[in-house]
Amino acid sequence: MSRSDKENLLxxxxxxxxxxxxxxxxLILSGLIYRGWPALDWEFLTAPASDFGRQGGVFxxxxxxxxxxxxxxxxxxxxxLASVLFFTEFxxxxxxxxxxxxxxxxxxxxxxxxxxxxxxxxxxxxxxxGVSWLTGVLILSIMILPTIQVSILEAVSAMPxxxxxxxxxxxxxxxxxxxSVVLPQCGYGVLTGTLLGCARAGGETAAIMFTATAFSGVQxxxxxxxxxxxxxxxxxxxxxxxxxxxxxxxxxGSGLVLMAIVFTLIAASYLIRLRVANPxxxxx
Amino acid sequence: MNAPIIELKGVxxxxxxxxxxxxxxxxxxxxxxxxxxxxxxxxxxxxxxxxCRMNDHIKGFSLEGTVEILEEDIYASGVDVYxxxxxxxxxxxxxxxxxxxxxxxxxxxxxxxxxxxxSQFSDRVEQSLKEVHLWDEVKDRLQExxxxxxxxxxxxLAIARTLIGEPQILLMDEPTSSxxxxxxxxxxxxxxxxxxxxxxxxxxxxxxxAHRISDRVVYILEGKVFDREKASHTTVSPDIQQISxxxxxxxxxxxxxxxxx
Numbered sequence: 001m002s003r004s005d006k007e008n009l010l011x012x013x014x015x016x017x018x019x020x021x022x023x024x025x026x027l028i029l030s031g032l033i034y035r036g037w038p039a040l041d042w043e044f045l046t047a048p049a050s051d052f053g054r055q056g057g058v059f060x061x062x063x064x065x066x067x068x069x070x071x072x073x074x075x076x077x078x079x080x081l082a083s084v085l086f087f088t089e090f091x092x093x094x095x096x097x098x099x100x101x102x103x104x105x106x107x108x109x110x111x112x113x114x115x116x117x118x119x120x121x122x123x124x125x126x127x128x129x130g131v132s133w134l135t136g137v138l139i140l141s142i143m144i145l146p147t148i149q150v151s152i153l154e155a156v157s158a159m160p161x162x163x164x165x166x167x168x169x170x171x172x173x174x175x176x177x178x179x180s181v182v183l184p185q186c187g188y189g190v191l192t193g194t195l196l197g198c199a200r201a202g203g204e205t206a207a208i209m210f211t212a213t214a215f216s217g218v219q220x221x222x223x224x225x226x227x228x229x230x231x232x233x234x235x236x237x238x239x240x241x242x243x244x245x246x247x248x249x250x251x252x253g254s255g256l257v258l259m260a261i262v263f264t265l266i267a268a269s270y271l272i273r274l275r276v277a278n279p280x281x282x283x284x
Numbered sequence: 285m286n287a288p289i290i291e292l293k294g295v296x297x298x299x300x301x302x303x304x305x306x307x308x309x310x311x312x313x314x315x316x317x318x319x320x321x322x323x324x325x326x327x328x329x330x331x332x333x334x335x336c337r338m339n340d341h342i343k344g345f346s347l348e349g350t351v352e353i354l355e356e357d358i359y360a361s362g363v364d365v366y367x368x369x370x371x372x373x374x375x376x377x378x379x380x381x382x383x384x385x386x387x388x389x390x391x392x393x394x395x396x397x398x399x400x401x402x403s404q405f406s407d408r409v410e411q412s413l414k415e416v417h418l419w420d421e422v423k424d425r426l427q428e429x430x431x432x433x434x435x436x437x438x439x440x441l442a443i444a445r446t447l448i449g450e451p452q453i454l455l456m457d458e459p460t461s462s463x464x465x466x467x468x469x470x471x472x473x474x475x476x477x478x479x480x481x482x483x484x485x486x487x488x489x490x491x492x493x494a495h496r497i498s499d500r501v502v503y504i505l506e507g508k509v510f511d512r513e514k515a516s517h518t519t520v521s522p523d524i525q526q527i528s529x530x531x532x533x534x535x536x537x538x539x540x541x542x543x544x545x
Contacts, residue, residue, distance in 0.1 A: 094343075166380040166442075169338060170393030170449065171370030180396050181382070 032256050039253025049229075052216050053238055054247045058254050060219050064133070064228035065202055065261065067221070068212065071137035072144055072201045077194050079141075080148035088156045089174045089182065101153065108146035115143045116207035124211055133221045133228040136212020143207055144197035151196060155189020156182060188276040192269035199265040202258065205232040231258040289314040289453065289483050290335060291352040297330055300344035304330050305507045308349070312500070317475060317484040319494040322504035328487045331504065332455050335485065336372040337365050353453065370397055373451035377458040379438035381430040386422050389430040390445050397449065412444040415481075416474055436467025440474070453483045460493070472497050 001009075047057030087097045119139030123129045129138075159182065167181040183190075214227040215237045221228055231254050238251035288311035297305040305327045312318050320328040330339060337358060339345045350357050358368055370393075382389055390409045394401055401408060409426070413419040418440045422433070430441060439459055446454065456475070460468040475484055475497055488494050494501050503510040 160380075162376065162378070162380040163382065165338065166376065166382075167392070168341075169336065169369055169374040169376070170446070171366045171368075171397050172393060173366045173396075176396035180392055184384075185382070 029259075032252065032259055035249070036252035036254075036256030039249045040256060044253055045257070048219065049216065049234070053234055054241075054244060054250060058231060058234060058250075058257060061229050061231045061234045061254060062257060062261075063220060064213070064218075064230040065232070065258065067133055067228055068136045068140055068208065068230060069198045069201045069261075071133070072140035073194050073198045075137065075141035076145050076148050076197055077190065080145055080152055080193065081190060084149055084152045084156060085178055085182070088153070089178055104146045104149045104153070108150065112143060112204055113206040115139050116209065116211055119207065120211045130225050131211060131214070131227050132225045133212055134224045136208040136228065139207050139211055140201040140204060143204065144201050147200050148190075148193035148197040151193025152186065152189045155186035155193075159185050188272050192272050195265045195269040195272075199262045199269075202262050202265070203232070205236060209233060209236070231255075231261075287355065288312055288352075289354060290485070291350075291355075293350040293352070295334070295347065295349035295351060297327070297334060297339075297348075298344075298346050299342070301346075303507060305504075305509075308509045310502065310509060312483065312485065314483045315479055315481075316499040317479045317486060317497055318500045318502060319486045319488055319498040320502050320504055321488055321491065321494045323489055326504045327507050328489075328504045329457050332457055332485060332487050333374065335453070335455055336369050336374050338369070338374060340365065366397075370449050371451055372453045372455060373446035373449065374455045375439075375443050375446055375457065375459050378462050379435065379442040381433070381438050381441065383429060383431055385427045386430045386433070386441065387426040389441060390448060392445065394448055408448050409444075412448040413441075415447055415478070416440040416444045417470070418444060434467075436463050436470065439463060439467070439471060443471075443474070443478075447478075451482060453485065454478060456484065456486045458487050458489070460488075460490075468493075 044057040045062070046059050048059050049061065050056035083100070087094065087100045091097065116139060119135060119142070123135040123138050124131060129135050163181050163185060164177065167177045172180060208230065209232075212227055213230050213233040215229060215233055218227055218229040235251050235254045235258070238247045238254070241247040290310075290312040292308050292310040295305065295308040295310075296303060308331070320331060322328045333339050334347060334351060335353065335358075339347075347359060351359055353368070353372060356363070358365075382392060384392075387409060390412065391405050394405070394408070410419060410423075413422065418437060421437060422428075422441075430438065433441060439462075443454075443456075443459070460471050463471065472493065475486060478484060479499075486494075486497065
């Protein structure tokens, strides 16, 4: 086989792999839209579920998902930001940064069910919070922490050294450097990390299934110890009733709503990155 | 001869135990332009940055001996390194502009370090930009992105941004190396003007430039210093007490020693 034949073969294999990867995404999306669209209308989005989720809408499921997502984000972002800034700005000569980076990636690789299990034992049982939205928020905040940390760390690491040196040369203290140089230059990392972290929390089922959610009979939590109902739990439970066509349609509709929320967050983070990469909007 | 404004006594600098500069003894006087001249890698930038402790964050950096600025050992414990850097400004080889407006770039440092000047920011911006002869070129577009300025304008803006903090000493690390001949000439003239106001230490590997602008040329070769005086182009009348007027002499760089200007 000649060198050009080998190159063509490699190109064909790479192209095929790309097409397969794209096809999966298109298939999932088109299947979701095709099957979920009939369930979607204004009432589906604004009405509470009835008849054990078979009828009605997903209003409280949407609210439950948003509560867990936003709550997790609110707890995670300050912790992620503070920990990254501690190692990049305050640790003398970046001591421990590599260990920290390794820990983040390790935490990112932990199966989510383990977060649920440990969270259940610690928050629900040991601290006595029980199966509640707060337990879910705390578990999800730990789970999405590495996603946000990685995004912030990448943004801080990508900041040109010359920016940092210029700030230092102007006599800025580490705290002043953070406020004047690091945060304005790396704020996009915080924002995209938050959005991606929230998207990850929004898509999570296993960790919150037995720690924070209930399927039916739940509306808005009235205390720290109340569970919530979420789109994920709704889809999971309705899918188990596959013989009932109405349940399946509602499950697909819920899936489409969840996908829309997650995609909105991912698209927003993508747009922010795009804006940072091209701040003048393409003008000189 | 007046007391030196910068004095190095037996200074040895090393990175990871590898000696870069050895046993340097040097005295620099106020309101002079001193150029550190030497080939690439000779250690001149390292020496320059040691005068404002900008090498501290580099892993493996170590300095032995004494570096005195205004008669205070800047490497002694208890020295406020941030206050030191406000008094000893540094201009880099390539101008660093933040992707913000010209005005915001100008006040980037003083906004945090001199908040008491807030009401005077506009006047100080104008004054500093005039000092570097940039005011007429940018006065109508202070809100424009600084990155849109030419390289020469950016370098003058970088100098103005340092000057706005009123440093006593200005360190310049090959400031003309990325400029065209016209901007280079303008910056050299500017340096000579600025020397009336503050002490300049200028790093270059351009022998002709060193002799054009300097009161004094210090050669650095293979980590050693060879010092030579040059006929002065200005009437230098340094008075250390005048320079430190209004500042506590014993703890020049400590927070308690600084009085609001």
